[in-house]
Amino acid sequence: xxxxxxxxxxTFWERIYIPEIVKGLSLTLKNMFKPKFTMKYPEEKxxxxxxxxxxxxxxxxxxxxxxxxxxxxxxxxxxxxxIEVQAGETExxxxxxxxxxxxxMIRCIFCGFCEEVxxxxxxxxxxxxxxxxxxxxxxxxGKDKLLVPVHQVQDRIDFLRSYx
Amino acid sequence: xxIWELILISLIKIxxxxxxxxxxxxxxxxxxxxxxxxxxxxxGPNRVGWQGVLQPFADVLKLLLKEDIVPVVANKPIHTLAxxxxxxxAFTTYAVIPIGGTLSILGYSIxxxxxxxxxxxxxxLALTSLGVYAITFAGWSSGSKYSLLGGIRSSxxxxxxxxxMGFSIGGVxxxxxxxxxxxxxxxxxxxxxxxxxxxxxxxxxxVSAFAxxxxxxxxxxxxxxxxxxxxxxEYSSMKFAGFFLAEYANMIxxxxxxxxxxxxxxxxxxxxxxLLGLSNILVILIQVLSFLxxxxxxxxxxxxxxxxxxxxxxxxxxxxxxxxxFPLSLINIIWVAALIMIFKL
Numbered sequence: 001x002x003x004x005x006x007x008x009x010x011t012f013w014e015r016i017y018i019p020e021i022v023k024g025l026s027l028t029l030k031n032m033f034k035p036k037f038t039m040k041y042p043e044e045k046x047x048x049x050x051x052x053x054x055x056x057x058x059x060x061x062x063x064x065x066x067x068x069x070x071x072x073x074x075x076x077x078x079x080x081x082x083i084e085v086q087a088g089e090t091e092x093x094x095x096x097x098x099x100x101x102x103x104x105m106i107r108c109i110f111c112g113f114c115e116e117v118x119x120x121x122x123x124x125x126x127x128x129x130x131x132x133x134x135x136x137x138x139x140x141x142g143k144d145k146l147l148v149p150v151h152q153v154q155d156r157i158d159f160l161r162s163y164x
Numbered sequence: 165x166x167i168w169e170l171i172l173i174s175l176i177k178i179x180x181x182x183x184x185x186x187x188x189x190x191x192x193x194x195x196x197x198x199x200x201x202x203x204x205x206x207x208g209p210n211r212v213g214w215q216g217v218l219q220p221f222a223d224v225l226k227l228l229l230k231e232d233i234v235p236v237v238a239n240k241p242i243h244t245l246a247x248x249x250x251x252x253x254a255f256t257t258y259a260v261i262p263i264g265g266t267l268s269i270l271g272y273s274i275x276x277x278x279x280x281x282x283x284x285x286x287x288x289l290a291l292t293s294l295g296v297y298a299i300t301f302a303g304w305s306s307g308s309k310y311s312l313l314g315g316i317r318s319s320x321x322x323x324x325x326x327x328x329m330g331f332s333i334g335g336v337x338x339x340x341x342x343x344x345x346x347x348x349x350x351x352x353x354x355x356x357x358x359x360x361x362x363x364x365x366x367x368x369x370x371v372s373a374f375a376x377x378x379x380x381x382x383x384x385x386x387x388x389x390x391x392x393x394x395x396x397x398e399y400s401s402m403k404f405a406g407f408f409l410a411e412y413a414n415m416i417x418x419x420x421x422x423x424x425x426x427x428x429x430x431x432x433x434x435x436x437x438x439l440l441g442l443s444n445i446l447v448i449l450i451q452v453l454s455f456l457x458x459x460x461x462x463x464x465x466x467x468x469x470x471x472x473x474x475x476x477x478x479x480x481x482x483x484x485x486x487x488x489x490f491p492l493s494l495i496n497i498i499w500v501a502a503l504i505m506i507f508k509l
Contacts, residue, residue: 024472025469027472029468031204032203033202037205037206038206040207
């Protein structure tokens with residue numbers, strides 16, 4: 001076994017502790033008067049950068065239609081099996097739309113695979129991190145809660161494009 | 165002064181002391197949290213009431229409402245007895261510490277101490293050593309290995325540090341030639357505080373006081389990372405609160421003892437209040453204030469040290485206690501004896 005030798009012994013002043021203790025105490029005293037990092041949460045809120053992965057949302061075009069074509073890739077790739085999609089037919093140009101789109105927010109692990117795999121940029125991660133439920137049923141988000149106008153998630157879409 | 169008046173005055177003094185102690189203890193917990201937060205660039209509890217000043221009451225209410233859990237393997241009577249001993253020791257010790265001179269009011273002369281007994285220091289030493297039993301009992305009766313380890317560490321630590329503590333008090337007693345706390349305070353006066361005359365004894369006493377109160381850097385009996393919660397792992401609800409209160413009450417006693425023995429008690433530094441020709445009430449007020457400010461400063465020091473220094477390892481603790489603190493306190497006694505011989509103090 002290789003014996004690792006100490007680089008140097010403590011000097012006499014280091015060994016009687018007291019100067020070192022004074023050094024440590026002065027450091028903490030200095031820090032007591034420094035500005036605090038705490039964010040006073042309900043009054044001040046943290047605004048995350050575009051790279052932040054918050055609650056996944058569905059993108060809604062300006063005319064009120066969803067981008068999603070219900071291909072089911074997101075539901076397929078989801079490691080936590082949180083997404084459920086049911087496709088339906090429509091007269092619109094894209095021909096398909098999700099009749100039902102549900103994300104179980106208790107299961108979601110915010111990995112962002114769904115937005116990575118989406119061919120239509122229809123599901124993206126938003127900046128919303130305030131997710132609290134008082135019932136399990138409330139945690140299942142349907143289309144009413146998931147659809148978000150495109151301008152609200154535009155910086156996330158731009159961020160995704162810059163990395164693709 | 166007949167017996168009934170004496171009893172009444174004593175009861176008032178006891179009531180005042182206990183109330184002030186309890187309030188100080190709960191606010192000490194609050195300040196511990198605030199100061200620790202400031203030292204770490206945080207804010208700490210500031211929501212309950214203005215700047216969080218009602219936080220202690222919320223904490224106590226929470227602890228009262230918690231379920232009291234006793235482990236199946238625990239020795240129930242001793243498990244219950246332990247926090248009672250801890251609290252008893254913490255609150256009775258304060259009886260002999262004078263917070264001011266003699267107050268003359270309505271024809272009575274009342275010394276501002278609950279019990280002015282001539283073996284005061286011995287009484288404090290005796291009771292604080294009883295405190296070991298609380299922790300050892302708690303550790304042993306819980307029926308948990310972590311608690312047991314905490315209890316064993318605590319008894320070993322307290323026994324080894326009590327020796328250097330006793331010897332450093334010896335230096336003070338040589339000067340005062342009395343065990344009466346009043347005599348010790350008066351022997352120091354405004355100038356010759358024991359902290360200046362015998363700095364070695366002062367340092368050893370402060371370090372031993374840290375060890376006796378189980379505060380960091382010597383909080384091995386609780387050592388959270390290694391022993392879960394140490395001796396109070398298996399305690400909950402008000403029994404846990406008992407240990408918690410006792411720890412902080414011990415801190416107050418340690419600071420009050422340091423003030424009495426080494427920092428001139430209720431005396432002002434460099435100014436003899438008795439010679440200023442003020443009325444009795446004013447003198448007493450100044451004395452009590454100076455005592456309280458000194459104690460508060462020491463309490464701040466206790467908290468400040470806790471959030472600055474890392475914990476000692478067990479063998480380092482024993483090394484320090486037996487190989488450094490003990491000889492240093494002996495040297496201090498010789499130093500004081502030499503001083504007395506040379507200057508005929």
